[in-house]
Amino acid sequence: xxxxxxxxxxxxxxxxxxxxxxxxxxxxxxxxxxxxxxxxxxxxxxxxxxxxxxxxxxxx
Amino acid sequence: xxxxxxxxxxxxxxxxxxxxxxxxxxxxxxxxxxxxxxxxxxxxxxxxxxxxxxxxxxxxxxxxxxxxxxxxxxxxxxxxxxxxxxxxxxxxxxxxxxxxxxxxxxxxxxxxxxxxxxxxxxxxxxxxxxxxxxxxxxxxxxxxxxxxxxxxxxxxxxxxxxxxxxxxxxxxxxxxxxxxxxxxxxxxxxxxxxxxxxxxxxxxxxxxxxxxxxxxxxxxxxxxxxxxxxxxxxxxxxxxxxxxxxxxxxxxxxxxxxxxxxxxxxxxxxxxxxxxxxxxxxxxxxxxxxxxxxxxxxxxxxxxxxxxxxxxxxxxxxxxxxxxxxxxxxxxxxxxxxxxxxxxxxxxxxxxxxxxxxxxxxxxxxxxxxxxxxxxxxxxxxxxxxxxxxxxxxxxxxxxxxxxxxxxxxxxxxxxxxxxxxxxxxxxxxxxxxxxxxxxxxxxxxxxxxxxxxxxxxxxxxxxxxxxxxxxxxxxxxxxxxxxxxxxxxxxxxxxxxxxxxxxxxxxxxxxxxxxxxxxxxxxxxxxxxxxxxxxxxxxxxxxxxxxxxxxxxxxxxxxxxxxxxxxxxxxxxxxxxxxxxxxxxxxxxxxxxxxxxxxxxxxxxxxxxxxxxxxxxxxxxxxxxxxxxxxxxxxxxxxxxxxxxxxxxxxxxxxxxxxxxxxxxxxxxxxxxxxxxxxxxxxxxxxxxxxxxxxxxxxxxxxxxxxxxxxxxxxxxxxxxxxxxxxxxxxxxxxxxxxxxxxxxxxxxxxxxxxxxxxxxxxxxxxxxxxxxxxxxxxx
Numbered sequence: 001x002x003x004x005x006x007x008x009x010x011x012x013x014x015x016x017x018x019x020x021x022x023x024x025x026x027x028x029x030x031x032x033x034x035x036x037x038x039x040x041x042x043x044x045x046x047x048x049x050x051x052x053x054x055x056x057x058x059x060x
Numbered sequence: 061x062x063x064x065x066x067x068x069x070x071x072x073x074x075x076x077x078x079x080x081x082x083x084x085x086x087x088x089x090x091x092x093x094x095x096x097x098x099x100x101x102x103x104x105x106x107x108x109x110x111x112x113x114x115x116x117x118x119x120x121x122x123x124x125x126x127x128x129x130x131x132x133x134x135x136x137x138x139x140x141x142x143x144x145x146x147x148x149x150x151x152x153x154x155x156x157x158x159x160x161x162x163x164x165x166x167x168x169x170x171x172x173x174x175x176x177x178x179x180x181x182x183x184x185x186x187x188x189x190x191x192x193x194x195x196x197x198x199x200x201x202x203x204x205x206x207x208x209x210x211x212x213x214x215x216x217x218x219x220x221x222x223x224x225x226x227x228x229x230x231x232x233x234x235x236x237x238x239x240x241x242x243x244x245x246x247x248x249x250x251x252x253x254x255x256x257x258x259x260x261x262x263x264x265x266x267x268x269x270x271x272x273x274x275x276x277x278x279x280x281x282x283x284x285x286x287x288x289x290x291x292x293x294x295x296x297x298x299x300x301x302x303x304x305x306x307x308x309x310x311x312x313x314x315x316x317x318x319x320x321x322x323x324x325x326x327x328x329x330x331x332x333x334x335x336x337x338x339x340x341x342x343x344x345x346x347x348x349x350x351x352x353x354x355x356x357x358x359x360x361x362x363x364x365x366x367x368x369x370x371x372x373x374x375x376x377x378x379x380x381x382x383x384x385x386x387x388x389x390x391x392x393x394x395x396x397x398x399x400x401x402x403x404x405x406x407x408x409x410x411x412x413x414x415x416x417x418x419x420x421x422x423x424x425x426x427x428x429x430x431x432x433x434x435x436x437x438x439x440x441x442x443x444x445x446x447x448x449x450x451x452x453x454x455x456x457x458x459x460x461x462x463x464x465x466x467x468x469x470x471x472x473x474x475x476x477x478x479x480x481x482x483x484x485x486x487x488x489x490x491x492x493x494x495x496x497x498x499x500x501x502x503x504x505x506x507x508x509x510x511x512x513x514x515x516x517x518x519x520x521x522x523x524x525x526x527x528x529x530x531x532x533x534x535x536x537x538x539x540x541x542x543x544x545x546x547x548x549x550x551x552x553x554x555x556x557x558x559x560x561x562x563x564x565x566x567x568x569x570x571x572x573x574x575x576x577x578x579x580x581x582x583x584x585x586x587x588x589x590x591x592x593x594x595x596x597x598x599x600x601x602x603x604x605x606x607x608x609x610x611x612x613x614x615x616x617x618x619x620x621x622x623x624x625x626x627x628x629x630x631x632x633x634x635x636x637x638x639x640x641x642x643x644x645x646x647x648x649x650x651x652x653x654x655x656x657x658x659x660x661x662x663x664x665x666x667x668x669x670x671x672x673x674x675x676x677x678x679x680x681x682x683x684x685x686x687x688x689x690x691x692x693x694x695x696x697x698x699x700x701x702x703x704x705x706x707x708x709x710x711x712x713x714x715x716x717x718x719x720x721x722x723x724x725x726x727x728x729x730x731x732x733x734x735x736x737x738x739x740x741x742x743x744x745x746x747x748x749x750x751x752x753x754x755x756x757x758x759x760x761x762x763x764x765x766x767x768x769x770x771x772x773x774x775x776x777x778x779x780x781x782x783x784x785x786x787x788x789x790x791x792x793x794x795x796x797x798x799x800x801x802x803x804x805x806x807x808x809x810x811x812x813x814x815x816x817x818x819x820x821x822x823x824x825x826x827x828x829x830x831x832x833x834x835x836x837x838x839x840x841x
Contacts, residue, residue: 029328033321045316047241048307053168053556
């Protein structure tokens, strides 16, 4: 039955929908990433430099 | 070496809300030491096998004199051993070493389970040993980089998911660092995606312990294989090494990564884009055009994030370039990242259809792959190991000078390897398509195109030898450093409060700057969403993050797979294409077992020069009974898609006995063992039944397969005798040999397309191959 349902669907626009989905998700991520504060990213970037726990550990 | 016991210096203010009682912990470096040693050992072996296959291309009869042992050491059997050993043994162990070392430090906790770590290590080494035994024995699925048979595949799934994946994810869950550093994201993507790729590409119906048939056939099998093959490069040879880069490069340079924001974009771009790009491996094949185009578009989009990552890596060294001059670790990293940039520039370039038409099946692909594998994976691994050795063995590196020599010898080795092979690839591609003014092929004799590039292959051997000698230097340096280790390793104890579930201000609780402003409520909600705090919370939740990464990969995969599998017009069946006879099926298994796909494609592209050389282009419906597909990816020998009827059966017989008897200067190995080894007619029944189970419309064959195979073998043997061949070869009757079965298969290749359709009842729908729709069409010729 699942096969019947799937075969009856129209896939002709799959490539365009896929591209649209990708662009939407990507745009969202770029926007969100660019909104990160310098202080926060500096703290994240420094995590590998020390093998010990550095405080404060929360983002906020 | 004395190591002071570090004590974490904690403030108190923010701790109250989100951390618990102080705990002590130690990192488990023993498991990293084991993986590092395994990396070096398997690196020497993998590259020695690589050098051997490079020599075999120039001296194909090198091991013939070894008798039965020589049968195991042909190019077709050793090449998969080389690729598997390099990818899964050398690069695989390097990945694990990187992950076990860096994950503990990024999470500020010990790996969740020492026992799972040990099970992972020994399980993985056993899998590699199993591969090293079975591949030369011809036990293979013939799907590139997924050759291992189903029992080993199950072991891989258990070790990867059950031991490694669980241990890694539980370590993330029990970590003491709130934010998951970007390297961990790359590791998460690796763990989940490799598991997905491995499981779905290796779905098979077993026929005994050492043989199986793919549940996919023809076009669909090809699609699945290159979805796997391309993403194995992405998620086994790229994302974990990027994680490695984002951890070990800042450590070695003693400065943070240039742009953390860029690293986030780098991660998500790769996860979203890479998974779509697989179909670019199948341009101009029987794959549907839309899938091929989509693969190309997404491949082109990969340029941006890949170069963003490369630039991020190189700029991390800003202000530290003076160190590169003296530190071999940084030298390796700089060259490794540069090769990453080169390989990821070239990959999208090769995905452009018009360029791919020239490059595909040629040595250009081999040069591209080695630019990435030796330059990116190799150099990053070596840099990491040289950085780790003094820390893991708690002593000085035995010889910095030797490490520097390794760097220069390795770098020159890569160049001496890839430059002639790029030239060989271009030469092949241009010679194959060269036509004179009358429209005839200038080089109709395929062998002439092979002979032209043998000097290139010879120079490549020296490049490979140089690179291998560098790895031997690494092995010596590792051994000598290990020998100067302290009697007992010091294991520093760290202390830090436990990390409790986050209970700081939740995103929803934050006031919007639009609060109280004359703005619609909807606008306030959009603003809240756009603050992306929800993403920050994901980054704190490893399980959720893992599921979302998996979701991104699965959604992208389904968008390509569902249409490919279900649109009727994608694989129109051809009425004249019938299943293989029992003997042909047995011959096909021998073709697979000998690794013929390593040198011969079975896919004629709709390109004038190809149709002139090989005949009508391949149709999707021609390979509906091919499990696994045998389209191949390289032409050291000519395409065989329309080989049936081109040569006499006796010609093939002599060709197996010694290819040079009928093709002077051929580089094909001698397959005399096929003339001596008897075919096991009894086991054909099981294979016919398995093929029937998967959809091949067999009838009488199910009960009479051995008898039918014998009858056809007698006919072919009689043909060989009538053409001047022997009745017996040694003590074996010709009709009983494996060669006859293989000849039966070769004589069948491509002939169905133009076979007249005999009137017969239309097959019932449930008798069609699984995944295919019955649309009876007469193939054009």
